[in-house]
Amino acid sequence: MEKGAEKGEKGTWTVKTGLAQMLKGGVIMDVTTAEHAKIAEAAGACAVMALERVPADIRAAGGVARMADPVVIQAIQKSVTIPVMAKCRIGHFVEAQVLESLGVDFIDESEVLTPADESHHIYKHTFKVPFVCGCRDLGEALRRIGEGAAMIRTKGEAGTGNIVEAVRHMRAVMDSLRKLHSMSADELMAEAKVLGAPFELVQEVHKTGKLPVVNFAAGGVATPADAALMMQLGADGVFVGSGIFKSSNPELMAKAIVKATTHYKDPAIIAEVSKGIGAAMPGLDIKTIPEGELLAPRGW
Amino acid sequence: MKKIGVLAMQGAFAEHIAALRRLGVEAVPVRLTGEFKGLSGLVIPGGESTTIGKLMRDYSLVDELKKRISKGFPVLGTCAGMILLAKEVQGLNQHTLEAVDIRVKRNAFGRQVDSFEICLDIPVLGGLPFPAVFIRAPWIEKVGDGVEVLAKLPDGTPVAARQGNLLVTAFHPELTTDLRFHDYFLSIVNGNSKANSDEA
Numbered sequence: 001m002e003k004g005a006e007k008g009e010k011g012t013w014t015v016k017t018g019l020a021q022m023l024k025g026g027v028i029m030d031v032t033t034a035e036h037a038k039i040a041e042a043a044g045a046c047a048v049m050a051l052e053r054v055p056a057d058i059r060a061a062g063g064v065a066r067m068a069d070p071v072v073i074q075a076i077q078k079s080v081t082i083p084v085m086a087k088c089r090i091g092h093f094v095e096a097q098v099l100e101s102l103g104v105d106f107i108d109e110s111e112v113l114t115p116a117d118e119s120h121h122i123y124k125h126t127f128k129v130p131f132v133c134g135c136r137d138l139g140e141a142l143r144r145i146g147e148g149a150a151m152i153r154t155k156g157e158a159g160t161g162n163i164v165e166a167v168r169h170m171r172a173v174m175d176s177l178r179k180l181h182s183m184s185a186d187e188l189m190a191e192a193k194v195l196g197a198p199f200e201l202v203q204e205v206h207k208t209g210k211l212p213v214v215n216f217a218a219g220g221v222a223t224p225a226d227a228a229l230m231m232q233l234g235a236d237g238v239f240v241g242s243g244i245f246k247s248s249n250p251e252l253m254a255k256a257i258v259k260a261t262t263h264y265k266d267p268a269i270i271a272e273v274s275k276g277i278g279a280a281m282p283g284l285d286i287k288t289i290p291e292g293e294l295l296a297p298r299g300w
Numbered sequence: 301m302k303k304i305g306v307l308a309m310q311g312a313f314a315e316h317i318a319a320l321r322r323l324g325v326e327a328v329p330v331r332l333t334g335e336f337k338g339l340s341g342l343v344i345p346g347g348e349s350t351t352i353g354k355l356m357r358d359y360s361l362v363d364e365l366k367k368r369i370s371k372g373f374p375v376l377g378t379c380a381g382m383i384l385l386a387k388e389v390q391g392l393n394q395h396t397l398e399a400v401d402i403r404v405k406r407n408a409f410g411r412q413v414d415s416f417e418i419c420l421d422i423p424v425l426g427g428l429p430f431p432a433v434f435i436r437a438p439w440i441e442k443v444g445d446g447v448e449v450l451a452k453l454p455d456g457t458p459v460a461a462r463q464g465n466l467l468v469t470a471f472h473p474e475l476t477t478d479l480r481f482h483d484y485f486l487s488i489v490n491g492n493s494k495a496n497s498d499e500a
Contacts, residue, residue: 007454008416008434015415018435018475022346022379025310044355046310046348081392081406082348083436105412105436128413262309262355263331 011128013150019083019106019130020151020214023047023237027227027258028216030054030241032072034079040244043254047083047106049239050076055112055159056242056281059293065113067095073102085132090299091117100129106151107131109144111298112158112241119300124148134218136169136296138176139195142205145213146198152211154235155296156219159242161283163220163229165296170217170233181209219296222247222280224260224273231264242281249278302489305330305339309355311347311380315474319482333364341374341465341489344381346435346472349406352380353394362397369399374465374492376485382468383438390441400463401444404470408439420471422451422460425480432459432471439470465492 009015026046031037032053040048052068053061067088077084083105088095090109095116099107109122111134124131125148133144134155141152154173156166176195183191183206192202204212217230218239227238238261240254247253256273263269286294301324306316308329320327320343330336342365344352356362369375377385377400384396388403409415415436419429432451440458443449451460451469459470465488473481 008418010414010416012417014417014433014475015435018433018472019412019415021312021315021475022348022435024312024314024347025308026348026351041350044310044351046351082350083412100413103411103413130412258351259355259358266331 016130016150017213020132023083023151023216024214025262026237027254027261028085028237028239029244029254030239031076031245034075036245036250037076037079037084039251040254041080041082043251044258045082045254046237047085048076048080049085049087049108049241050104051087054242054245055295056161056246057159058112059159059295065089067092067099067113070098070102073099073104077103087113088122089113090115091120091122093122096122096127096131100127104129109133109149111155111295115298121147121299124150132216134296134299135173137172137195138180138205139197140299141173141211141215142195142197142201145211146201149213151214151216153216153218153239154230155299156217156221157286157289158219158295159284160220160286160289161222161243161246161281162286163222163226164286166217166220166230167233169219169296170230170235173211173215174234177205177209177211180205221257222283224256224270224277227257228260228264228270231261237261246281247278252277253280301326302340302486303328303338304341304343304486304489305336306343306345307331307352307356307361307381309347309359309361310351311345312472312474313343313345313347316343316345316378316482319474319479320486323479323482323486325486331359333360336364336368340492341376341485343485344375344377344384345474346379346381349380349383349394353384353396356384366397366399369397369466372465372492374467374485374489375399376467376469376482378469378472378474379435379437382440382470385466385468387444388442400461400466400468401447402440402461402468403442404438405441406438407436409434409437412436418453420451420453420459422481424450424484430473430480431476431478432469432473433475434459434471437470462488
C-alpha cells in the first residue's frame with residue numbers, strides 16, 4: 001500500500017477535511033451487516049456507518065451502547081468499496097484508537113452511544129483518521145472543530161424518524177453563522193464567550209460566514225422530502241440512520257433518498273422519487289420521550 | 301464569457317465552481333441533461349465514483365456526455381471524475397464514460413489513513429511544484445497510445461493525463477488555492493472554441 005505515497009504527508013488537516021468535502025451532496029447510511037452495506041452502496045450511498053444496531057434499536061434496547069464488534073466492522077469493510085465509518089463513545093479515545101487501527105475511514109464520536117466521559121470529548125488532532133461530531137448549535141460545532149473534528153453534523157434526535165430536532169439544530173447553526181458574519185470585530189470576543197467557542201474560530205466564521213468544515217444533517221431523516229428539507233436549510237449532505245433499514249422497503253427508500261439529496265431543489269423530482277417506495281420508519285413524538293432518554297443533550 | 305459546467309450529482313462540485321469563478325469564468329452546477337446547453341466544457345469533481353456514476357446513468361447523463369465528448373467537448377475529471385472517464389477501471393464492472401484510454405485502480409493507495417498530500421513537478425504548469433492532495437485516490441495503471449502523462453509520483457506512478465480535450469487527475473486541484481490546473485483546463489477550452497465555434 002505504500003507504493004508512490006512514501007514521500008507524501010498523511011493525516012494532515014487538508015486530507016482529513018478533504019474526505020468530508022468528497023462526501024458532500026451525498027447520503028451516509030447506517031448499516032449493521034455486509035448485506036445491508038451492499039444494498040446501501042448499490043443505492044448510491046456515498047459512505048456507510050458500520051454499527052451493531054441502528055439507533056432505533058439502541059433506543060429500544062436501553063443499557064450501555066458501545067463501539068461495534070470489530071468483526072461486524074471488518075465484514076462491512078470487506079463488502080463495499082465506498083468509505084466505511086464507525087462510531088465510538090464520546091470521550092472514549094481507546095475505542096477511537098481501535099477504530100483507527102481497523103482502518104475505518106471516518107470516526108463518529110457519537111451521542112447515540114453511551115458517553116464514556118461526562119466532561120471531555122476526544123482530542124482528535126492527534127489521530128490520522130478524521131472525526132465527525134454532532135452539534136445542536138454553533139458553539140458546540142466550533143468546540144468540536146477546535147478539538148479536531150474534520151466534519152460536523154447536526155445531532156437531531158436519532159432513532160425517532162422525526163425531523164423536528166434536526167431542523168431545530170440546523171436552523172440554530174445557520175442563524176448563528178449569519179449573525180456572526182454581520183457582527184463588528186469588537187463584538188466577537190463577547191460573542192465567543194456566549195457561544196463557548198474558540199476565539200480564533202469565531203474570527204474565522206466572522207470573516208467567511210461559513211463553518212470551516214463540512215456540515216451534514218443527521219438525526220431523524222426518514223423520507224426523501226426530509227433529506228431535501230435539510231439540504232435546502234443548508235446541510236452539505238445527509239446521514240440516514242434508522243430511516244433506511246427500518247422502512248418497509250429499504251432498497252427503494254435508499255435510492256429515493258439519494259436522488260432527493262442530489263435534486264433537493266427540484267420538487268418535481270422529489271415527488272417522482274417519493275412514489276411507491278413503501279412506508280417510512282415508524283416515528284416518535286419527541287414530547288413522549290422521557291427527558292433522561294433523549295440523546296441530543298449528550299455532549300459538552 | 302465562457303460558461304463551464306460542473307457535474308453536481310455528488311461530491312466537491314462547489315469547490316470547482318469557486319475555483320473557476322476565481323479565474324473569471326461563469327461556472328454552473330449540472331444535474332440534468334438540459335443544463336448542458338451553452339457549456340464550453342465540463343468538470344467532473346471528486347466524490348464517490350459509484351454514487352456519481354449511478355446518478356449519471358439514472359438521469360441519462362452518460363449518453364449525453366459521451367455524445368459531446370465524441371465531438372471534442374473538453375472535460376476535466378478529478379479523482380472520481382478520472383475513474384468515470386477511464387476506459388477501464390480495475391476491480392469493478394462500472395459503466396463509465398469510457399473516454400480516456402487508461403486503466404485506473406480505485407482506492408489504489410488504501411484507506412483514508414493512507415490519504416496524503418505531496419508537491420509534484422507538473423511541467424505543463426510551469427516551474428513551481430503543484431500541491432497535490434490524494435484522498436482515497438485512484439492511480440493510473442496503464443496508459444494507451446495518444447495519452448500524454450502530465451504528472452507522476454516520485455516512484456513514477458502516473459497521476460494525471462491528457463488525451464485531446466480530456467484531462468484527468470488522481471488528485472484534487474480544487475482543494476488547494478493553486479489555480480494553475482483549472483487555468484490549464486481553461487486553455488484547452490479556449491483552444492477548442494477557436495477550433496470549433498459550435499458551443500450549443
